[in-house]
Amino acid sequence: MFNMGMTELILILVIALVVFGPGKLPEVGKALGKGIQEFRSATTSAKEEIKELQNEIKAEEKK
16 A cells, blocks of 8 residues: 555554553544545545436536
């Protein structure tokens, strides 16, 4: 994905552990996961709306 190896991932996890602490790390991960999920659903719905509008335009052009 970003050409990251195991060493880089471990380094990022260690830094996150130091910054947020072991108690807050699961909460941060959960919030990050929810944010990514909401972003994906928003982009998916936007794509669907664009396709619907394109279909409406094509239907009007045929008339």
